[in-house]
Amino acid sequence: MSKKSNQPAKNTLNDLFGSKTRIKILKFLFRNYLSDFNAKDMAKKLQEADIAVNREIKMLVKIGLINKKK
């Protein structure tokens, strides 16, 4: 019982961050953070639309959480 209250449901973060795609991307990034990735592969892995993933990535680059490499 007490254990359950210690573990926030995944919806908490979805709601807090305002986007399911965004939190999926963040989870993906922090669980694999030593490697590079490209947007299309990530969208495929996360089962999210390319356009939604691209939008979130753009935002994350803008705030400086992720780096873009050419």
Next chain:
Amino acid sequence: MAKRNRHKKNSSKNKTRRSKTIRAKVKFKKKARQKTINSRAKRRTRHPANLGTGSSTRPGTSKRKAMYSLNQNFEFFSELKSLILKASPAEKDSLIKKISALGKIKLAVISGIFLNSDIESSASATADLFIVGDDIDRNKLRNFLKSLEAEIGREIRFGLMDREEFEYRFGMFDRFIRVLLEGPHEKIINRLGI
């Protein structure tokens, strides 16, 4: 050539300050394009999220895609990391429901990534999800694992046995079973009474 013109157009918009560096970059790009394509292909195959999924990415489909990586100097990097990783990867209730729908499930054990928030300690577990059951629908199972991996953002290490095999291995103190059941784990479905 077309590429170069495009860059020229852009640079004229931004006036002269950036145009020099951009032109230099374009020159460099032309020379090193083949090289970067090769190294990208290599990098992609090394990506941990691609391990074990086979041919999910065909080489050459994304030759002009920009690569991204997490900026570890980000202002709130460690705070954000602990926040994201603290959240349980999947809700237990929905997990139980989905696993039960796969077939006649006798036992389901979660471990590794489902229990530990930090990557190092969860990497030491032998499996993240272990299921014992009969008459399991393979297609459902594949879809379930795929969507679970999408939710978690990482490959999960998965084990499946039918009841007979599990009881045999359990009886002979099989190493895999022993390590799994002696390490940190949680039985979310247990109809075997162990």
